[in-house]
Amino acid sequence: MVDTRGFQSHYWLDHEGVRFGAGKQSALLYHPLKVSSLELDTGKKELIVNLDHMGDHHYVQQTTSNQVGKVRHPSEYRTNEERVDSFSLVVGYQPKVMARFIIQPYGYLTTHVWTEHADEQTLESNRAIYFGSEKSTQASQAVGGFVKHRIPVTKSVFYSNPYYKPYLRSHIAIEQHPQFLPFLDELHKQGNEIVLHTLYLFELRHYQSTTENILAFMKNRFGSVTWIDHGYLKSSFAFDGLDKKTPHYLAQMWEKYDTKYFWHYSAEDTANTNLSLDLYQTRKNDALRTPLYWSHPTVTGPFYTWASAVVPEDTMYQYSGKNLYELIHNRGVFINYTYLARVPSSERAGRFMIRNANGEWVIHPAFDQLLKKLSTLRDQGDLYLTTVRDIMNYWIAISQVRMEYAPSGAIWLHNEGKQKISGLSMATQSNEVFVNGKKPLQREVDGERIFWFDLEPGARAVISSNPADH
Numbered sequence: 001m002v003d004t005r006g007f008q009s010h011y012w013l014d015h016e017g018v019r020f021g022a023g024k025q026s027a028l029l030y031h032p033l034k035v036s037s038l039e040l041d042t043g044k045k046e047l048i049v050n051l052d053h054m055g056d057h058h059y060v061q062q063t064t065s066n067q068v069g070k071v072r073h074p075s076e077y078r079t080n081e082e083r084v085d086s087f088s089l090v091v092g093y094q095p096k097v098m099a100r101f102i103i104q105p106y107g108y109l110t111t112h113v114w115t116e117h118a119d120e121q122t123l124e125s126n127r128a129i130y131f132g133s134e135k136s137t138q139a140s141q142a143v144g145g146f147v148k149h150r151i152p153v154t155k156s157v158f159y160s161n162p163y164y165k166p167y168l169r170s171h172i173a174i175e176q177h178p179q180f181l182p183f184l185d186e187l188h189k190q191g192n193e194i195v196l197h198t199l200y201l202f203e204l205r206h207y208q209s210t211t212e213n214i215l216a217f218m219k220n221r222f223g224s225v226t227w228i229d230h231g232y233l234k235s236s237f238a239f240d241g242l243d244k245k246t247p248h249y250l251a252q253m254w255e256k257y258d259t260k261y262f263w264h265y266s267a268e269d270t271a272n273t274n275l276s277l278d279l280y281q282t283r284k285n286d287a288l289r290t291p292l293y294w295s296h297p298t299v300t301g302p303f304y305t306w307a308s309a310v311v312p313e314d315t316m317y318q319y320s321g322k323n324l325y326e327l328i329h330n331r332g333v334f335i336n337y338t339y340l341a342r343v344p345s346s347e348r349a350g351r352f353m354i355r356n357a358n359g360e361w362v363i364h365p366a367f368d369q370l371l372k373k374l375s376t377l378r379d380q381g382d383l384y385l386t387t388v389r390d391i392m393n394y395w396i397a398i399s400q401v402r403m404e405y406a407p408s409g410a411i412w413l414h415n416e417g418k419q420k421i422s423g424l425s426m427a428t429q430s431n432e433v434f435v436n437g438k439k440p441l442q443r444e445v446d447g448e449r450i451f452w453f454d455l456e457p458g459a460r461a462v463i464s465s466n467p468a469d470h
């Protein structure tokens, strides 16, 4: 969103930007890739460029002796170590066209991601959530649920549970139930993201060769790039997984097998669903520091954390029409953390699933209605329903696009990443917009023109308000 009047006293601007003045008496800073974040204090008339701010990259390390863990938010540098940060300020020149990135591709207005922790599930409960009924054994037989409504989930699974007992709330795992893997294959084919919820759910010793086999399996079978920690296990991301000096070190395996997007407890630090169904928490104000993802400069190496907010089953009422309307109207982003296929503790009914008259698990009708509503909002082009993998790939791709303001008044975008960016979306207040001299796909929303196009790796796109500008 763009504020042009009625300013709040303080803004945390992340990697977005600000323009002061107009025409020759102006200064513009936008999309600074190599700093931690921007803040604007309108009262003091100050722009703050955070080169490294601990609030932008939370990481708490679990320790056996201390439940709170060791706070390692600040970067850790040794004597004489150096780092270089840079940003560009455009002064005395205002481009003819102003355009900003929007947070998701293909002209959608807002993003929602379902993520699932793997605890206390059975095959029957999984079929109820994804296919609508435990009686539906294939995607083609779906009578409701996520598959029927074509809503993808970032679904975590346990690889192995030696203590598994069929039909109980005893945590299904790939290795113990022969029908679980074919079920996951179907979900994968339908666009769901299948990832590990650690390897085992108990504190079992990870032997290097077993670990390697499992991570290779997940990569080859599902293309897994995401990981969701389970509790305080020592081989998790937030415990000893990054610590080379322990037998629980996994980082070299994660790196080798492309696991790069992590959920750990610190991912939950900013959002609160009691305030709004939005990681930006805009209902409060825009001063809040609400990064959507981050990589800790010195602790987490090449890995990223993605923010999320827990939605306990008994708070599903937060998914009201009003909150969904606000999420879209405010152009928010929401990545939830749920236990979708967890067998309800009553063994009779929960908010996600319920037993029917025959005693079979089926998706809860009210929850199925919600999924139907979400899919309608998606089909209208407003709500981008996606996975952690896809939205993180998009965000990281956008962070590798360099912006340059050309003398013609146009904007040049350079894709310095290695991947093609599909449906790259921007918004402008210009009446007309051209990409490389041609009209891109576009829509008009709230007085803004949202447009999108593809950008190949190494390619340049010229954004202009006049097809002759280049």
Ligand SMILES: [Zn+2]
Residues within 6 Å of the ligand: 117, 118, 119, 197, 229, 230, 231
């Ligand atoms: Zn768990």
